[in-house]
Amino acid sequence: MFALMQSTRTQSLHLTVDAATGLKAVIAIHSDRVGPALGGCRYLAYPDDESAMIDAIRLAQGMSYKAALAGLPLGGGKAVIIRNPHVENRAALFEAFGRFIESLEGRYITAIDSGTSTVDMDCIALSTQHVTSTTAAGDPxxxxxxxxxxxxxxxxxxxxxxxxxxxxxxxxxxxxxxxxxxxxxxxxxxxxxxxxxxxxxxxxxxxxxxxxxxxxxxxxxxxxxxxxxxxxxxxxxxxxxxxxxxxxxxxxxxxxxxxxxxxxxxxxxxxxxxxxxxxxxxxxxxxxxxxxxxxxxxxxxxxxxxxxxxxxxxxxxxxxxxxxxxxxxxxxxxxxxxxxxx
Known part of the structure; x- marks a missing residue:
């Protein structure tokens, strides 16, 4: 994983688990030097944990390139929540993910992506302000x-x-x-x-x-x-x-x-x-x-x-x-x- 991070110039990779909600999540920050790393949150099943981390790293690099070419003062990041088919409380899971984002102290802002919705972003917003694509902000x-x-x-x-x-x-x-x-x-x-x-x-x-x-x-x-x-x-x-x-x-x-x-x-x-x-x-x-x-x-x-x-x-x-x-x-x-x- 370090070799992939070095080859893509990814700054950091953050992992968390939350036993109470079943949360297993990855946040890859490719860059946050000129602004926070903004990128969506995917909620998908993966064949293994390594595949989820690779996906997050590669997508985070793409977000840095996307922001630069779009002329936005942002870095690139990406989040992946590994989907479990037996989640008891989806709202609680995304609220826990919001706490994970909050722990990064503004380095990463999340948004809607594959498998997530504006309602999920509303749940994240209960724990952090570093989120967009909420119901109020609108679906991008x-x-x-x-x-x-x-x-x-x-x-x-x-x-x-x-x-x-x-x-x-x-x-x-x-x-x-x-x-x-x-x-x-x-x-x-x-x-x-x-x-x-x-x-x-x-x-x-x-x-x-x-x-x-x-x-x-x-x-x-x-x-x-x-x-x-x-x-x-x-x-x-x-x-x-x-x-x-x-x-x-x-x-x-x-x-x-x-x-x-x-x-x-x-x-x-x-x-x-x-x-x-x-x-x-x-x-x-x-x-x-x-x-x-x-x-x-x-x-x-x-x-x-x-x-x-x-x-x-x-x-x-x-x-x-x-x-x-x-x-x-x-x-x-x-x-x-x-x-x-x-």
Whole structure:
């Protein structure tokens, strides 16, 4: 674990257990030098404790890069609560997690993420003020989706020569809060939707409301489309899966879509444009960070409008340098993060 922390330049890793509630949690702080480390709290089952820690570390690094590229004075962090199928009192568990956050004395601010809700954040808020995405603050998912939608238009312009999405086939993998909101915006823009999700009810709803075409989850990645939009969990793009893609571009909301940069190079070699995840999906972070700071919706919306501009900048550099946008984005993020001493 120390080797991974060193390779990602992660500052610290914090673990806790609470016998009374069954809480087992990890908080990874990649950086808090220019501001508190802000990042969501995942509540998921993991095959083992090490997998949970690795997930937290890698996601925390991504949050530092996301904050830097979004121009936010924050570091990056991530929390993982290891889900137990037999939790007696969920509210008490999240209140205990709030006490864990409070013990870090403001170094980390948490927010909603996979497996958690605004109600969970309300429970955390009973123990600490270092939390956002509460019921009062609002769910950031719609803002993440807004940023991804704008990013898809920028990606379409860069790869297909137009940001008009009417008639484009977009494959949305994952219809959670962000994926479904994205599908709604794509439908309104006239895109033809191919969708998959392990929740058949969400797929059925997308079929009824957006005229979406259902595709089995394991088959969606190889289904011909213009844009493939991963909106579930990460590590979807590896050397094997990239070979299966039949699309012009990949642009979606999932974190850590690439298993490694070699997969990004493979996308580049195949002529598939990749929209770096921690740029295109930064709308949620922008919303929770600025909302926590007390900014109004107009300021937040103006900041969200920078997402496609940053993507376009990265695409231009990638084309000029004949490199993957993922490598260009990482170089830019590291320059911003480490030169600033984040």
């Amino acid at each position: 998912s719609p803002h993440t989706a807004m940023g991804v939608f704008a990013g898809i238009r920028a990606t379409s312009m860069a790869r297909l020569g137009s940001d008009n999405l009417e008639g484009l086939r977009v494959a949305v993998q994952g219809l959670g809060n962000v994926g479904y909101a994205l599908a709604e915006q794509l439908h309104a823009a006239g895109a033809e939707l191919l969708v998959s999700d392990y929740d058949s009810g969400r797929v059925q709803l997308a079929m009824e409301q957006f005229g979406a075409h259902p595709v089995a989850s394991e088959a969606l990645i190889s289904t011909p489309c213009d844009i493939f939009a991963p909106c579930g969990l990460g590590s979807i793009l590896n050397c094997q899966s990239v070979n299966q893609l039949r699309c012009a571009a990949v642009a979606g909301s999932a974190n850590n879509q690439l298993t490694n940069l070699q997969a990004a190079d493979q996308l580049e070699a195949r002529g598939i444009l990749y929209a770096p995840d921690y740029i295109i999906n930064s709308g949620g972070l922008i919303y929770v960070a600025l909302k926590h700071r007390g900014e109004d919706l107009g300021t937040i919306t103006a900041h969200l409008a920078r997402i496609p501009l940053r993507l376009t900048e990265v695409f231009a550099h990638a084309q000029a340098e004949k490199r993957s946008p993922a490598r260009v984005a990482e170089s830019l993020a590291e320059r911003l993060v480490y030169q600033k001493g984040v």
